[in-house]
Amino acid sequence: MSIPAIPLNTGASIPQVGAGTWPLDDAEAADVVAAAIEVGYRHLDTATRYGNETGVGEGIRRSGIAREELFVTTKLDGEFQGSDRAIAGLHAALERLGTDYVDLLLIHWPLPQRDEYVSTWRTFEKLHADGLARAIGVSNFTPAHLDRLAAETSIVPAVNQIQISPAIVRLEQRAYDVAHGIVTQSWSPLGGRKGAGSLLAEPVLVDIASRLDRTPAQVVVRWHVQQGLVVIPKSSDRARLAQNLDVFSFELSDDDLASIATLSQGPDAGVDSDREGH
Numbered sequence: 270m271s272i273p274a275i276p277l278n279t280g281a282s283i284p285q286v287g288a289g290t291w292p293l294d295d296a297e298a299a300d301v302v303a304a305a306i307e308v309g310y311r312h313l314d315t316a317t318r319y320g321n322e323t324g325v326g327e328g329i330r331r332s333g334i335a336r337e338e339l340f341v342t343t344k345l346d347g348e349f350q351g352s353d354r355a356i357a358g359l360h361a362a363l364e365r366l367g368t369d370y371v372d373l374l375l376i377h378w379p380l381p382q383r384d385e386y387v388s389t390w391r392t393f394e395k396l397h398a399d400g401l402a403r404a405i406g407v408s409n410f411t412p413a414h415l416d417r418l419a420a421e422t423s424i425v426p427a428v429n430q431i432q433i434s435p436a437i438v439r440l441e442q443r444a445y446d447v448a449h450g451i452v453t454q455s456w457s458p459l460g461g462r463k464g465a466g467s468l469l470a471e472p473v474l475v476d477i478a479s480r481l482d483r484t485p486a487q488v489v490v491r492w493h494v495q496q497g498l499v500v501i502p503k504s505s506d507r508a509r510l511a512q513n514l515d516v517f518s519f520e521l522s523d524d525d526l527a528s529i530a531t532l533s534q535g536p537d538a539g540v541d542s543d544r545e546g547h
């Protein structure tokens with residue numbers, strides 16, 4: 270199965286579907302990551318805040334797949350914001366992951382009340398120049414935060430990872446990212462641990478899935494793919510991991526997309542970027 274590669278502003282590319290790992294612990298993450306790689310995933314998403322980087326590293330080693338075949342993302346949270354704090358943060362994360370670089374390093378939350386995301390970004394620029402982070406990006410940033418980075422720093426983030434699902438569409442943020450060459454990644458793409466059950470039971474999705482002989486989760490992952498988003502569904506179940514990656518041999522029609530658009534909870538739905546979430 271070939272997974273489309275989405276180009277980043279660094280010249281590298283990112284596999285369009287990856288495996289999410291929140292809220293797995295180390296032992297679970299090792300099993301899930303090994304299974305994910307076995308069924309074809311090459312893109313893995315973790316964060317220091319998830320507390321499972323050691324497990325993700327263990328799963329990668331268990332898979333036997335060469336490091337350079339994989340795209341590994343981690344994120345540094347508030348503890349590592351401020352001038353140079355991210356240096357020790359990334360070194361510790363690399364140690365836990367058992368690798369000497371990440372493909373993508375993200376500022377996990379902007380935390381504007383701390384007002385340290387600009388100095389943190391300058392440190393990220395150094396980590397990128399040193400080759401420890403092949404690409405650098407952000408998570409949960411709004412256009413206002415990105416405007417400030419653009420005014421005060423030199424590198425445009427490669428990625429902005431934000432909460433997106435058919436219920437939480439974030440059109441304004443996505444348009445900003447497109448206009449600035451930033452790839453948008455969707456977290457909680459199936460609705461998240463608490464929301465996936467109800468989102469995937471939506472009659473609109475169930476009907477489309479049954480007509481296409483697919484599952485509602487596949488319809489939702491395919492929806493992200495057709496919007497040009499990079500998507501990281503999480504599943505602890507091997508069959509569902511495989512199912513969530515098997516979305517490249519069918520297509521949603523314009524009518525399907527219009528029906529799915531009715532699930533949107535409105536332009537302002539989604540998490541508050543001012544506080545730290547998972």
Ligand code: A2P
Pocket residue numbers: 289456457458459460461462463465469484486487501502503504505506509510512513
């Ligand atoms: P599980 O891990 O038991 O498979 P998100 O990716 O939006 O964070 O959603 C994750 C939630 O969606 C988890 O509770 C996960 O449960 C569930 N999930 C993942 N893939 C599927 C699937 N193909 N069908 C149904 N539920 C799924």
